[in-house]
Amino acid sequence: MTTPPSEPTADLDRLLTAFYQSELPKPWPRPRYPSLAHAHPSPAASSRDMPRHTGQANALSQGKFALALSVALLLGSCWYLSGLPVADWSPPAATNRESVNPFDLNANQRLLDQQLQLQRPGSQPAPNAPALPQVDLLNLHQPGDTGLPKNAPTR
């Protein structure tokens, strides 16, 4: 046999009832539904029947507002920039570079060497540097020119 508790039963009952009743949520909330669309709420079931997630709703609306503001700023910036006068752009002035036959590898190499030498700090163009030949790109091909060296044996 178990020994009876030292505390009176009624007191323990009262204590437990008071404790558990104080823990039970009041008022008892309405059920939550996964979504309003699936819940088919009756006209009598107003928003008070649904769970209130005001914090989440506020965060969502704030996020939407921030997104809309960002898009508006982006579009406004594009519109503003498109209205600005565009500075006249012209290609850099043509330099008085020597025209070189693009197929003349030796002439191209010399030109490259000269440019590299000019780019070095403190370098001056060599006074006895041979003048690069002027090549007329439009009249590269002369009548009777076979493109072969002049002293090449002919058949």
Added chain:
Amino acid sequence: MSADRDTGNAQARRDEFESLYDRHSREVWAIAYARWMDKDLALDIAQEAFMRLWKAWERGEHILNPRAWLMRVARNLADDYAKSAFRRNGTHPPATMNGVRAPTPQPAELLEREEAFARLRKVLEQLPQADRDILTLRYTLDYDASEIAKILEINTTAVHMRLSRARQRLAERLAEQGVEPPS
């Protein structure tokens, strides 16, 4: 016609759901509460269990015994609480809220009651889970042994025995701590 029938079915389903909620949501809450002794967490678990029932219905699942199904889901949710997303979704374990006090001063008798409840809570937390299950159902919902037996799926004699032992253990521990029932 088809739309009307669908609407009618949806309304019937909603009515049945709300009826189930009215009848059993407190039981589901009590089962979850007995596990963690946290009323807000228990409410979250109860709501989640019912939401899963609704989703199961939406998937076309036929649940023969919704009450037993809800209890099982609530137990699983309560057991999974420690490793679930509940902790990240704003609910707090009991230990987090133990030190929280109301900002406004309370009358002396209320403070005394709160202190007695805090000690009782501590003792209840030390009791075996089975004891807490029975005590919670008995004193939260005022259920008799046969109702408790149905929910816990044990026989009525076992309920009587467990309840008696739980009360005895509780009374002994309360006496050790000098807790007096509130007047």
